Amino acid sequence: MEDDTTSxxxxxxxxxxxxxxxxxxxxxxLQDVMIRDVLTISPGATVVDAAQxxxxxxxxxxxxxxxxxxxxxxxxxxxxxxxxxxxSQSETPTVGEVMTTPIVFATPRLSILEASRMMxxxxxxxxxxxQDGKLLGIVTLTDLTQALASYGMWRSVGExxxxxxxCICRGARVADAAKIMAERNISSMIVTEGSVAxxxxxxxxxxxxxxxxxxxxxxxxxxxxxxxxxxxxxxxxSVYHATRIIEEKxxxxxxxxxxKQLLGVVTQTDIFRAVRRKLEDEEGMNRHWLECATHGIxxxxxxxxxxxxxxxxxxxxxxxDPWKIINHPFLPDAFWxxxxxxxxxxxxxxxxxxxxIKEMSLRTARAKQIYVTLFSTFTKDAHGEVDGYQGMxxxxxxxxELVLMRKAEEALxxxxxxxxxxxEIKSEFVSMVSHELKNPLMITxxxxxxxxxxxxxxxxxxxxxxxxxxxDAIARLIRLIKDLQDVYKIEAGKMELHKQAVDLxxxxxxxLELFKAQAEDKKIGLQKEVLCEKATVKADGDRIFxxxxxxxxxxxxxxxxxxxxxxxxxxxxxxxxxxxDTGAGIAQENLHIVFEKFKQFSxxxxxxxxxxxxxxxxxxxxxxxxxxxxxxxxxxxxxxxxFFTLPI
Numbered sequence: 084m085e086d087d088t089t090s091x092x093x094x095x096x097x098x099x100x101x102x103x104x105x106x107x108x109x110x111x112x113l114q115d116v117m118i119r120d121v122l123t124i125s126p127g128a129t130v131v132d133a134a135q136x137x138x139x140x141x142x143x144x145x146x147x148x149x150x151x152x153x154x155x156x157x158x159x160x161x162x163x164x165x166x167x168x169x170x171s172q173s174e175t176p177t178v179g180e181v182m183t184t185p186i187v188f189a190t191p192r193l194s195i196l197e198a199s200r201m202m203x204x205x206x207x208x209x210x211x212x213x214q215d216g217k218l219l220g221i222v223t224l225t226d227l228t229q230a231l232a233s234y235g236m237w238r239s240v241g242e243x244x245x246x247x248x249x250c251i252c253r254g255a256r257v258a259d260a261a262k263i264m265a266e267r268n269i270s271s272m273i274v275t276e277g278s279v280a281x282x283x284x285x286x287x288x289x290x291x292x293x294x295x296x297x298x299x300x301x302x303x304x305x306x307x308x309x310x311x312x313x314x315x316x317x318x319x320x321s322v323y324h325a326t327r328i329i330e331e332k333x334x335x336x337x338x339x340x341x342x343k344q345l346l347g348v349v350t351q352t353d354i355f356r357a358v359r360r361k362l363e364d365e366e367g368m369n370r371h372w373l374e375c376a377t378h379g380i381x382x383x384x385x386x387x388x389x390x391x392x393x394x395x396x397x398x399x400x401x402x403x404d405p406w407k408i409i410n411h412p413f414l415p416d417a418f419w420x421x422x423x424x425x426x427x428x429x430x431x432x433x434x435x436x437x438x439x440i441k442e443m444s445l446r447t448a449r450a451k452q453i454y455v456t457l458f459s460t461f462t463k464d465a466h467g468e469v470d471g472y473q474g475m476x477x478x479x480x481x482x483x484e485l486v487l488m489r490k491a492e493e494a495l496x497x498x499x500x501x502x503x504x505x506x507e508i509k510s511e512f513v514s515m516v517s518h519e520l521k522n523p524l525m526i527t528x529x530x531x532x533x534x535x536x537x538x539x540x541x542x543x544x545x546x547x548x549x550x551x552x553x554x555d556a557i558a559r560l561i562r563l564i565k566d567l568q569d570v571y572k573i574e575a576g577k578m579e580l581h582k583q584a585v586d587l588x589x590x591x592x593x594x595l596e597l598f599k600a601q602a603e604d605k606k607i608g609l610q611k612e613v614l615c616e617k618a619t620v621k622a623d624g625d626r627i628f629x630x631x632x633x634x635x636x637x638x639x640x641x642x643x644x645x646x647x648x649x650x651x652x653x654x655x656x657x658x659x660x661x662x663x664d665t666g667a668g669i670a671q672e673n674l675h676i677v678f679e680k681f682k683q684f685s686x687x688x689x690x691x692x693x694x695x696x697x698x699x700x701x702x703x704x705x706x707x708x709x710x711x712x713x714x715x716x717x718x719x720x721x722x723x724x725x726f727f728t729l730p731i
Contacts, residue, residue, distance in 0.1 A: 085100035089427040108369065109465045113198055114191035116230045117212050117220035123148045126179030127154055133158050133178050134295035138186045141288065144209050144535055146221065147182045153209055153219055162330065163290035164265055189222070196366065198222060199359040208464050209351075217543070218351030228355040232326045234362055240325050241318030243357040244339045244347035250275050251284065253306035256728065257293060259304050273348065274309045280338055280345055282309035287335075316349075379455075379476035382462065384472075389413050399455070399478055401447040402463055413474075420444040420452060432459070432472065442479060453480045458559040466710040506574070508719045524564070528557040566697040570680065573704040580623040580708055581634055587618040587627070587658060587729070591649050595633040601639055608646035609635075620729045626705045627729070634662040634725045642666030645722070657728045677715050678703040702727070 122145045124133050133145050137160075144159040160183050189198055189210045198210060208224040248271045251260050260272055264286070272280040284305050285591030292308040293300050315338040316325055325337055329351055339346045373380055376401035379396030383389050390406045400418060402408055407415070419425045424443050442454050459474030533539055535550045542550070572578040591611050602609040631649070638647045652659050669677060676682050681696040706713040706727045 086175060087323050087486060108366070109463060109470070110194035110196050111233075111465045112191065113189055113193050113195065113212050113222050113228055114219070114409070115465070116195060116226045117191070117222045118226065119220040120682045121146055121211075121221050122310065124178055124519070125180065126177065128178045129175050129182055130158075130163070130294065131177060133208055134163060134290045138291045138295045143223065144221075145178075146211060146218070147178055147184075148218070152218065153216070154178070154213070155190075156182035157186050157209060158182045160207070160286035160290050162288050164261055186211065190214060191219055195227055196359070196362060199227050199231060199355070200363075202227065203356065203359060224351055224355055228326065228358065229350055229540045231355070231358045231362060232323065232356075237323050238357055238361070239319045240322060240337065240339055240349045241320075241346070243322065243353045244318070244349040245353065247349040248273055248345065248348050251549075252276070253304070253309065255305050256596070257289065257300040257303045257308060261289060261300060266367060270350070271348070273313075273338065273345070273730065274305055279343075280313050280315075280340075283313055283336055285335065298540075310334075313338050317341065317393070318346055322354055322357060325349060325592055329354070337680040357695065368589070379478075380473070381408075381476070382471060382473045383413055383459075384471045385469070387412050387432060387472075396476060399447075399448045399453070399476055400445070403448070407448070412447070418447070420446050428457075432503055451650070453478060454482070455479060492571050524557050524560055528554060531557070562674070563697075566701060570697060571703045573701065576707065580626060580702070582621050583624055584625040585620055585622045585627060587620060587651050587660065588613050588622065589651065590628050590631060591627065591651060591660075594635055594649065598635050598639060599634065605639065606644060607639060608648065610648050612648060612650040614651060615658070618651050618653070618658045620658060620731065622709055622729055625706075627709070630705050630727060631660070631662070633702045637698065638662055638664035638666060638723070638725075642722075653731075654676050654728065657730050659726060659728045662725045664721065665722040668719045668721045668723055669715065670719045674715060674717060678713070 122140050122142055124135060124136065124147055126147050126149070137143070137145055143298055144157055147156040147158055148152055149155050156179070158178055160179060162183060162647050166331065186209060187205050187207060189199065189201065191212050191214055195203075202208065202210060202224065212219045212222060229468045249263065249267060249269055251272050253274045253276050264270065264272060271283055271285040272285050273280050273552075288308045288310055289300075292298070293303065312333060314328065314332055316328065318339050318341060320339075328337060329335065335351045337349050339349055353686045356706065373393050376395055377392055377398045380391075381389055381396050382391040389408050389411060392402075392405055397403075397405055397408065400408070400414075411427075414425075416425075421444055428443075443457055445453055446454055447453060456477040456479055457474060459472050460468045461472045462473050464470040464644050531550050531554045534542060535547055535554065569578065575725060588611075591613070595609055595611060599609060635649070642664045643666070647665075648661075648663045650661045650662075650663065673682075678699050680700045682699075702715050706729070711728045713725070713727040715723060715725050
């Protein structure tokens, strides 16, 4: 529900920010949104007269003015509520006895954001707008809410609703309801019939149907005057949509329901506060970026007078007091080394509305000569009218450093070309050597296998041991050669994919069967978990199987005890595969180089556990060629989780 307490002080205005930048964006002003046709009444009129006039005009307040048009106070629906509670029915108080006074005023050029801050801090809902003592109009909470809403909405009503809802049964007396509302300082109550919301009872119902008609609230029940229509929304309804409903239905409250359960109430005040705070956060962030920018930023009005200069601008010109720049033409004479530059600047500013001057010479406040490049463009107010200029200064004083940097860039480019050429030679060499080595090794391996099998004669147990060692070494060399060939194909862009429908669950099962014996030897549990019915992708099955083999082989290699789990799940438009182990883990400082070629982490693992350092690099390339992603989460001593995804 809402509160409507009033602050003291006549003619108070919003405090200006301490820095020179009042706002980082153009805002509407009160003169753009205020109601100019203001309803007024004399202090000697009765409250009933005021209520009737407010009912006829369908407004929530009336300004109380003196014989010379001066504003003496304001009479609102809340004042009517207090009257019902505090006055007996036989009394007929005057407007002057019940009105709120003193009141807070605002000027017509005050921005709607500053006005919203004022209304929030003063806890008021209405701002009379005065200029030179003359009443121009009035701005209400409704006007500001609608104006602020035009800048966007971001939240749902479930985040801002009031959950502590005041309820009353429909047979209760109006006087009792008014008393509760006055005591709790709220503007409405939910009328219930059993557990069902039957209606809503508001201040407006009270003064329109009781006060304005001069009826006795002690003799009337709530259901006689309550608003029958209970308009409800779900908690995930956007604030923007809720604002539109309130505006279209000409109501102030929305009941928040989840199916038939009453969750809370959202009011115009709740929406107003949520929107204002969000816009203030954005305003603060915009101001923060301007204040922290590394380049000098400034704004000027149409006459070229500086209205804002950020800290970088002041540092560039070595100015210790911003007011030596602000409220002065851009720039004061002391900062120019060439009068022609200054003259040319203002001529181009007026002719085109934007200026670009390269290597313009300026002088700092400490008489140091600098060279800058200046860019500027025009700014517009909330109505799209040009109201000034915004510019940026780039310091280009140190030209020698710039020239050296360009030379260094050229040298680096040439060096990169040489390295690229050498890399191509290296790749060709690796491909050639790998091919030439692979065949002899395979022949040697087959020969050892024949000897080990006894095909060429009896073999002793000791001989078999050394034959197995040789065979394992040859197998490892062949795997290394295959990895080198894959690296060459990847670097040369020659790796081909033969895609077809592949069941990831079957590939995982195949991987488990391949490493089952190896895992049992180390007493490591090997499990799978498929969290979707069918994980079918269009992929090169052999290559994805290669990725799974690399990840599981690494997991077994660096896990002394514990378990390894392969998990498949569906994530939106892709399948995600995770290989999780309880092994040695990877230090945080090494995570960013895990997928680089030939990277080893010997500090974390025993030397005998080290691999070639190519498997993860190849896996990374294979996954990316499939349009997927691969990454790792790990902590030293606490195991690792390798993830990769494939698009559905």
